[in-house]
Amino acid sequence: MKKTVIGLNLDHYVRALVGALILFVCILLPYASADGKTVSMLQALAARGNSYVDIILFGAVISAALSAVLGVVMFFKTTVGGVKLWQAVQAFSTAFFTLLLFSSKKILETAGLYGNFLNKNLGFGYWIGLIAAYFTLITVMRVTRTDRGYIILVILSVIWLFPVLWIVITSLRAEQGYYVGYFIPRGLTLKNYANLFSNQSVLPFGRWWLNTFIVAMCGCVFNTMIVLMTAFILSRTRFSGRKAFMNVLMIIGMFPGFMSLIAVYNILKGIGLNQSLLALIVVGAAGAAMGYHVTKGFFDTIPRALDEAAIIDGASRAQIFSKITLPLSKSIIVYIVLGGFLGAWSDYIFPSMLFGDKQSSYTVAVGLFWMTDFRRIDTYYTQFAAGAVLVALPIVILFVWLQRFYVEGLSGAVKG
């Protein structure tokens, strides 16, 4: 065949057609075989019980047949729209065949064909069909010049979002308890959220949330100021001892941070700050200078000539900082603020050591961790999920919103 259609790459057409035909044949080949009994997909469909998952089997058979028909028709009368349609049908067929991997057990058991079905009992017809489905989809996408990356992205997205989905579902689940033998809850409720804030609850979650918010806000302000000032000095000024100071910071940074927390705790006790939120803020700000690297890297890329011109015009260094450097550093400031804010929400070790069993000062990280202890998890699992959503939601929104700055900050740190 030497046909050409604008917008299509027909070199792969025959291969796609063969794939679609093999897929069609697989409907008739053994779908499952166990206990000395073998059934094809059509037989399984004929014997179906009364279960909503039968739709998947139904869809797989119909879409496979339709895809083969479309492939043959398009062979004789090739149009761009037709091949696009074929591609869509084939995408459905591939999706259904993949879903069969997760639903065959239920389909075959409700159909009464098998007692205790395991996926290793799936017949060779199914496996060849699965491979053929993906092969056909890929080759059809080659024909339509669509990026095959979509297949990988869809599969990865499902895997990546699955745990997130489970957190959200659990937080809305009416049935309490850690163990449930199913994925979709029997009943939905918002009570898990309400319970976190109700007065009868033993968990002062509202208090924890507020504590963390206060620490995060103060941390943002102080840490950002300290990081900006340190990075500015180390990047824009030269003085004796500068290199030594940077080396000392680097050496300190190589020790595992929480090794010295017990000493920090004793010092805080000495100045009477233990078990208070202020201690968290102070200690956070005190160590903030250690994180100057990324910011300094960013400041380093601002041309020196700007500073020199300002000095000639009579500006002081403090004015250069506030009038030139800061206005040029919007993305890095967002990066630090976001980092500081996030850090306060997920910091666990130091607050847990600082507050011990003083529950009213807990931050959400300590509180939520306390809830997942194996002695309490059965009681608090759904509430834990609700709390997790309440903590994660604002951060995710903030993050998605400010993503661009974060990327700029990150990639600024590693260039060259």
Added chain:
Amino acid sequence: MSGQANSVIDKEIYKGRNFVTIFTKGDIFSKLSYIFCGLANIKNGQAVKGSIFLVLEILYLVFMKAKGLRLIADLMTLGTKTQSMVFNESVGIYETVQGDNSMLILLFGVVSVIVSAVFLAMWLFSIYSGERARARRELGKHVPGFIEDVRNLADKNIHFSFLTIPVIGLLTFTVTPLIYMILMAFTNYDSEHQPPGNLFDWVGLENFKTLLSSSDRLSATFWPVLGWTFIWGISATFSCYFGGMILAMIINSKGIKLKKFWRTIFVITYAIPGFISLRFVATMLGERGIFNVLLQKWGFTEGALPFLTNTMWARVSVIVVNFWIGVPVTMLMVSGILMNIPNELYESAKIDGAGPVTIFRKITFPYMLFVTTPYLIANLIGNFNNFNAIYFLTAGAPNSLDYFKGAGKTDLLVTWLYKLTRDSNDYNLASTIGIIIFVISAIFTLITFSRSGSMKNEEGFQ
């Protein structure tokens, strides 16, 4: 007066005399200012500055006389009086008599040493400052007064004003505790020597010896934990690195529409605070967790899989879960760099007939590796010390009877360190491990330094 001219004069002044010759060649005021700080300043027209030096010195001496000297002397012994029960005849009962508290002695001793170090720095500074005032006056240059000095804090000497708070913070809450903990590695402050009931004492390098080369259980725990730390660090870093790079390349390839949408999907897992996603995934991986429920419901397995309870399974699980969390980070970072690769490179490669695999092997990957080596090594160090991933996921479990108390098969050095301080109070061992971690990090950082152009040549961009 411009900064340029100033620094030229400064250079001229300092060429003349150094720390020793300031004393030998100086006049009587310069000589005396080695004992009475600030005298040279006072004499040379900087009365306020000189007086401040003098007052600070007096304060320091008073502190040393009242407390400091004894505190530093106590460091030698770490306390001699054990807490004991003494019969009080007047009341007729046994009473506890407070002994020395080795821990506080060590802490306060370190504080005194730090205060002394700070004073030493001020002393040196005052000598040079006095010398500068003298030289300026003798050269007939203007000697800045106090007001002018203060004004300079916003300009020429801005590093003093901007760095004061960070330095004080670091000294109090980072340096002091760190020195205290480092010293602890050379004591026997373990679960059997807990103050205030007991004293602990200096033991030299004993802890390092038992940890590294004794035949007992400690050493039999240390080496396997170190080995797993390395395996974990390398597999976690490289799996996320390549995974993230491939994902970024897919999302950034020309044919993909809605790039921002796809990126956001993956960013969601990164934006959820680590402790939440890790704790939650840990519950999902449990024996009755949702993964096991679904695997059985879907007909993949007949019984529950030991995701977190079998050593091999648990180790693979933590690496896989870390992959789930780590890939989006690399993806975000790599996205920026990928866009910087010159497009001509790709086009000419395509004209020469290179396939996507060849392009990746010959262009994308070498370029990425070149740019991201420092990041990669920093990431490797970060993963050796990745406390969160392990502690929130398995807390080191499954525990093993072959290991020293509490350590488990997925414990990294850091999580073991944390358990030693929190659960069994073996601070000496924890500090020893901390120092070993430091040595490992230092070695890798040195490699980064020798490899990376951006660290060697920091002026390159300006």
